[in-house]
Amino acid sequence: DAGVIQSPRHEVTEMGQEVTLRCKPISGHNSLFWYRQTMMRGLELLIYFNNNVPIDDSGMPEDRFSAKMPNASFSTLKIQPSEPRDSAVYFCASRAGQGGRAQYFGPGTRLTVL
């Protein structure tokens, strides 16, 4: 099992540019989560999909952020336009089923916005 796959692993961009982060969940997992981690705010849940449908996006900071899950094996998190305060590590996680099953995290994407 390849685990959760994220790309790119590192992204450096300039303020105002569009950034797209990608995630491939573990095959068979029906829930997908996007998190952001910073020193100041720790780990924050941005959005959560279940069966490709966004369930809770209350953590998305503002309209500059959008997430899609066009199918069960792919999701994107887009920031447009990006700002320096968006610099963080962005994690994607997936989970099988409901209940207390654990989430499995990808390696993260380290985003730096100059």
Place this chain on the structure above:
Amino acid sequence: AQTVTQSQPEMSVQEAETVTLSCTYDTSESDYYLFWYKQPPSRQMILVIRQEAYKQQNATENRFSVNFQKAAKSFSLKISDSQLGDAAMYFCAYRSQGSARQLTFGSGTQLTVLP
């Protein structure tokens, strides 16, 4: 809202010794799940152990075990025979049974293993 508190920002342990990381949480719910995640320097989040609140027996995974005290809302992680590879940031996390908003994480404890 649930909160998770890790009161030890940093801990250190000698290799082969035992260390306990503390975690407390605040909830009014009776059914929930608790997790410990490990984040090594690679930044990846790795599940260490999980506990269902309805189970009285403490979860164990090899050298990792928990001390779950439901009445005290405490969920500590014990690492036995510590190894250099255990050095990482450890996060305690809470998930209520019926919540659509998923894991609530603590602020983390940075564990250093001394050779």
